[in-house]
Amino acid sequence: MSTVFMPKTSFQVDKIIFDLDGTLVDSAPDLCAAMNHVLATLDRPSLPLADVRSMVGLGARALIGQGLKATGGIPDGFMIDQPLDLFIRHYRANIARHSQPYAGAHDVLRLLKERGFALGLCTNKPQDLALSLLDALSMRSYFTSITGGDALPFAKPHPMHLDHVRQSLPGRGAAVMIGDSITDAKAARASQMDVILVSFGYSPEPVESLGADLIISDLRALPGLIVKENHR
Ligand SMILES: O=C(O)COP(=O)(O)O
Numbered sequence: 001m002s003t004v005f006m007p008k009t010s011f012q013v014d015k016i017i018f019d020l021d022g023t024l025v026d027s028a029p030d031l032c033a034a035m036n037h038v039l040a041t042l043d044r045p046s047l048p049l050a051d052v053r054s055m056v057g058l059g060a061r062a063l064i065g066q067g068l069k070a071t072g073g074i075p076d077g078f079m080i081d082q083p084l085d086l087f088i089r090h091y092r093a094n095i096a097r098h099s100q101p102y103a104g105a106h107d108v109l110r111l112l113k114e115r116g117f118a119l120g121l122c123t124n125k126p127q128d129l130a131l132s133l134l135d136a137l138s139m140r141s142y143f144t145s146i147t148g149g150d151a152l153p154f155a156k157p158h159p160m161h162l163d164h165v166r167q168s169l170p171g172r173g174a175a176v177m178i179g180d181s182i183t184d185a186k187a188a189r190a191s192q193m194d195v196i197l198v199s200f201g202y203s204p205e206p207v208e209s210l211g212a213d214l215i216i217s218d219l220r221a222l223p224g225l226i227v228k229e230n231h232r
């Protein structure tokens, strides 16, 4: 039996929860530079941007782990904490050198906030780095709640992360998740939340295969798709 993808075209919610890397901000160039800085100190070859892009999604520790695996492996007993620390220091110092909001991100966030939606951010980026990046790009003030991947015992795809953001937003209405990867889709499913995926992010798998309710190729489509829940 074949299943037909029937995208939803309207989402009635009060809360909109965004992913950060690959969804609102194209941060891969700066993540790639920090990765290659670490690899150089370990006498490993550098990785092209296209490879690093597809490794982003599970936080800094997983990113470094994947970078090491791709350049010779992780020797037995290798302590990842030191390269991770080096990565984070390099990344923090260069966090918005090349990173940019995707087209329309500012306008869409401003408009949705003006329309009365509560906006949250659920990212696997460590909390302090997420806040620094949002500050550097003047994006922090759109969000009522921001939770990084190290702020709780579990991060996406665990539902605790997304549930926490939903609960910390005002109101009791429904929420929709906007993301770019399988971690976003899985977290949303586990939290029984609709999920819209963007097609321009960092997913190594085709986004069509991730079970989204809708796929968009431009953030500017969102205001036409998401309507305020009617609480009468
Ligand atoms: O930094 C990462 O690895 C992932 O971040 P994201 O959850 O905002 O995509």
Ligand SMILES: [Mg+2]
Binding pocket: 019, 020, 021, 022, 023, 056, 057, 179, 180, 181, 201, 202
């Ligand atoms: Mg992402």
